[in-house]
Amino acid sequence: MQVQETKADKLFNTTNIVILVVILLLTLYPLWFIVSASISNPDLVNSGKMLLWPKDISFAGYKSIFHDSSILRGYFNTILYTVGGTVINLIVTVMAGYALSRKDFVGGKFFTIMFLITMFFSGGLIPTFMTVKSVGLYNSPWVMVILGATSMTNIIITRTFFQTTIPTEVQEAAQIDGCSNIRLFLQVVLPLSSAIVAVMALFSAVAHWNGYFTALIYIRDEQWKPLQIVLRETLLKSQFNANLLQQGGDTAGLLQEELRAAEQIKYALIVIASLPVMAMYPFVQKYFVKGVTLGSVKG
Amino acid sequence: MLIAKKQRAPASTKTAAGRNYKWLMVKRNKALYLFILPAFLYFFIFAYIPMYGVQIAFKDFIATKGFGGSPWADPLFKHFITFFSSVRFGEIFWNTIRISLYYLLISFPAPIILALMINEVRGTRFKKLVQNITYMPYFISTVVLVGMIDLFFSNSGLVNQLTGLFGLEPVLFLQKEALFDHMYVWSGVWQATGYGSVIYFAALAGVSPELHEAATIDGATRLQRVIHVNIPAIMPTIIIMLIISVGGIMNLSFEKVLLMQKDINIASSEVISTYVYKLGIQKAQYSLSSAVGLFNNLINLALLIMVNRVARKVGETSLW
Numbered sequence: 346m347q348v349q350e351t352k353a354d355k356l357f358n359t360t361n362i363v364i365l366v367v368i369l370l371l372t373l374y375p376l377w378f379i380v381s382a383s384i385s386n387p388d389l390v391n392s393g394k395m396l397l398w399p400k401d402i403s404f405a406g407y408k409s410i411f412h413d414s415s416i417l418r419g420y421f422n423t424i425l426y427t428v429g430g431t432v433i434n435l436i437v438t439v440m441a442g443y444a445l446s447r448k449d450f451v452g453g454k455f456f457t458i459m460f461l462i463t464m465f466f467s468g469g470l471i472p473t474f475m476t477v478k479s480v481g482l483y484n485s486p487w488v489m490v491i492l493g494a495t496s497m498t499n500i501i502i503t504r505t506f507f508q509t510t511i512p513t514e515v516q517e518a519a520q521i522d523g524c525s526n527i528r529l530f531l532q533v534v535l536p537l538s539s540a541i542v543a544v545m546a547l548f549s550a551v552a553h554w555n556g557y558f559t560a561l562i563y564i565r566d567e568q569w570k571p572l573q574i575v576l577r578e579t580l581l582k583s584q585f586n587a588n589l590l591q592q593g594g595d596t597a598g599l600l601q602e603e604l605r606a607a608e609q610i611k612y613a614l615i616v617i618a619s620l621p622v623m624a625m626y627p628f629v630q631k632y633f634v635k636g637v638t639l640g641s642v643k644g
Numbered sequence: 645m646l647i648a649k650k651q652r653a654p655a656s657t658k659t660a661a662g663r664n665y666k667w668l669m670v671k672r673n674k675a676l677y678l679f680i681l682p683a684f685l686y687f688f689i690f691a692y693i694p695m696y697g698v699q700i701a702f703k704d705f706i707a708t709k710g711f712g713g714s715p716w717a718d719p720l721f722k723h724f725i726t727f728f729s730s731v732r733f734g735e736i737f738w739n740t741i742r743i744s745l746y747y748l749l750i751s752f753p754a755p756i757i758l759a760l761m762i763n764e765v766r767g768t769r770f771k772k773l774v775q776n777i778t779y780m781p782y783f784i785s786t787v788v789l790v791g792m793i794d795l796f797f798s799n800s801g802l803v804n805q806l807t808g809l810f811g812l813e814p815v816l817f818l819q820k821e822a823l824f825d826h827m828y829v830w831s832g833v834w835q836a837t838g839y840g841s842v843i844y845f846a847a848l849a850g851v852s853p854e855l856h857e858a859a860t861i862d863g864a865t866r867l868q869r870v871i872h873v874n875i876p877a878i879m880p881t882i883i884i885m886l887i888i889s890v891g892g893i894m895n896l897s898f899e900k901v902l903l904m905q906k907d908i909n910i911a912s913s914e915v916i917s918t919y920v921y922k923l924g925i926q927k928a929q930y931s932l933s934s935a936v937g938l939f940n941n942l943i944n945l946a947l948l949i950m951v952n953r954v955a956r957k958v959g960e961t962s963l964w
Contacts, residue, residue: 357866361764365774368758372777372834375792378802393805441683444676451670456680463687465891466945468694469937470917471924472711475700476693479710494686526675555785558899562925573787577903580791611795615788622783630776634842 383407383612387605390612406613409606416614418568419575422486426571427553429490434549437495439542442503443530448513460497477563488563489571493552499545502636506541507534544636547629554622576618580611701935723935732914740915740940743901744893747829752889754833755840756882760870762841763848775845778838790903793831794818821912828904828913832897843885847878880961887955887963891948916940 377397382390386401394400410416441460445453467473482488511534519529535542557573564570697711701723705714717723727733758778765771784792796802797817804814817823851874859869898917905913916936924933948963956962 351865354866358764358766361761362770365761365765365770369774369777372781372838375796375802375834376780379792391800393800393802393808396802396805437682437686440679444679447673447676449669450673450676451666452677456684460683460687463691465948466695466941467691468697469934469941470920471930471934471937472694472697472700473690474925475697475707475711475930476690480689491686492690495683500683526673526679530675530679551783555783555787557785557787557903562921573785576791577787580787580794611791615791619784619788623780626780626783627776630779633779634846 379612379615383609383616385609387608391608403609405606406609407617409610410613410617415567415570415575416572416579419570419572420617422489422569423554423572426486426489426556427550430493430553431546431549433490433494434499435542435545438499438545439503439538441495442500442541443507443534445500446504446507446511447516460500464497474562483563484565484569486564486569489553489556489559489569492559492563493549493556499548503541503545506538511537540632540635543629543632547625547632548636550625551622572618576614579614582607698934698938700931701938703931705931705934707930717931723932724939726932727936727939732919735911736914736916736919739912740917743825743828743915746825747832748889748893750829751833751836751840752886754837756844756878758837759841759844759848759878760874762845763874764866764870775838775841778841780838781835782839784835786897786899786903789831789835790900793827793904797827818906819908821909824904824909824913828900832900844878844881847881848874851877879959883955883959883961884963887948887951890951891944893944893947 381395381397381399383406384402384404385395385399386403389395389400441456444450445457447453468476477483477488477492482491515533516529519533524533555573556571557577560571560574564574693711700711700714702717702720703714704717705711719725762771762774765774781789798804799814799816799818803817808814817827855873855877856869859873864872898915898921901913901915902918902921905918917940920933920937920940923929923936952963
């Protein structure tokens with residue numbers, strides 16, 4: 346049924362849309378500006394002459410990134426950690442979620458409570474740090490794929506998915522046919538569960554790609570540093586140079602030139618570091634929403 | 645959200661038959677124990693051993709002797725007393741509370757308002773567009789976000805360029821201690837509001853159209869329907885999210901605060917979690933920093949239990 350819109354409703358509608366458009370612009374403009382700045386002449390960017398469209402286009406920033414061995418190594422490490430970490434994460438989370446989704450799993454309650462406690466209480470930073478050290482993961486690339494292998498939140502989401510989408514009858518029928526649990530899981534359950542595997546893979550991949558803190562604490566060797574660490578160091582380095590420049594000195598001229606280039610490199614680096622995740626985003630957005638929504642359903 | 649379903653035991657264990665049935669189930673589902681083993685080991689090693697290690701907050705930790713073997717501190721609360729009586733305690737505690745509350749006050753309602761607004765949009769395409777775009781910043785890493793803040797708010801940065809167009813004097817955003825809170829909170833709102841609105845949007849999809857029709861017939865305007873139909877409908881979700889937010893109130897995004905810290909703003913930006921990091925990881929004062937960390941966790945836990953109790957008394961929704 347359609348009721349004639351009143352004046353108040355029309356006003357409400359217009360106001361709503363106007364505010365949403367402003368929110369859209371506020372979200373998009375900073376991202377757009379970064380992309381534009383990464384291919385514009387840094388002098389124009391610094392003097393405020395480049396506000397929307399790229400000006401005096403040059404790809405020097407990107408070129409110097411691809412000649413920088415530490416950035417390339419960081420990039421490679423991050424890809425390694427993301428792939429490895431996601432594989433481990435999927436195995437641990439999906440298997441545990443499946444076991445907990447089974448009503449005939451004796452002891453499920455014990456495991457559920459044991460895992461739930463970890464959501465509300467943790468040893469804290471220092472005892473965790475000591476534990477990681479004592480199991481020999483300090484300064485080892487393994488720490489990057491093992492830490493964060495699972496979380497109860499993700500196990501709950503997975504469990505809820507299995508409980509709500511896999512009919513119990515299917516499992517019972519398979520068991521009556523003498524199908525073992527492992528075969529049942531691999532041949533019956535998994536083929537029906539690509540959505541949850543996608544959701545978990547995404548959560549994990551984004552967390553590994555963007556993670557900074559784990560590496561900051563546990564990784565000391567240059568050769569194992571992930572992209573976010575290298576990125577941070579690069580962003581800071583040019584700040585340090587700027588401080589030197591303000592103090593003046595003999596090297597000022599050389600620094601000036603380096604600083605000019607560094608500005609563009611910063612924008613280019615931000616683009617390079619965010620691009621893979623952003624490019625993936627349109628394809629996987631619906632899975633992400635699904636994952637968040639699943640988590641809100643009571644298990 | 646996080647409520648475990650009461651798992652019905654297959655049969656009573658009080659009778660012999662029941663016990664036999666249970667054993668049969670355990671034997672038949674041996675493989676399931678293999679399934680849960682990796683997660684069990686992970687939580688055991690990386691959650692429960694550190695929990696056992698919490699005791700070093702009451703000990704004088706010696707790395708070679710381990711958690712259990714280190715001698716007890718004398719007096720037992722030595723490290724807590726050291727922290728509470730230190731010169732910086734007041735400052736750090738106040739910073740943590742102030743930034744946390746400010747962040748909660750702004751970032752908690754923001755996604756709810758956005759979801760309610762998006763829900764009122766008639767055109768499906770515009771609705772999808774707003775959802776997808778506002779969701780995007782969530783995928784930016786903290787390092788990049790802080791890099792963006794530093795670039796945009798620098799003295800000759802984008803923000804000062806834009807205000808300069810209107811003839812305003814440049815503001816030295818990054819040098820002003822007092823501005824740290826605002827930068828932290830609003831950059832967080834920019835990054836996480838779209839992501840946070842997804843859950844409320846899903847809840848709004850479940851509101852029955854009949855309620856709206858009834859309200860329309862009674863002559864309610866659109867705004868009245870949002871206030872009297874939509875908001876009550878998503879109240880349970882709001883309460884659950886609020887309990888979780890308050891329970892993590894002391895866990896400010898450690899990464900972000902640490903990355904945004906500069907010598908110049910340290911007095912207003914040092915919070916408990918960054919202090920623990922500096923004390924423990926950088927200065928190797930393991931016992932003292934564990935005590936500080938435990939103090940932080942206990943506040944969180946107490947708040948969580950309290951808010952949950954209030955929610956259970958006042959409304960029907962609670963975490964447990």
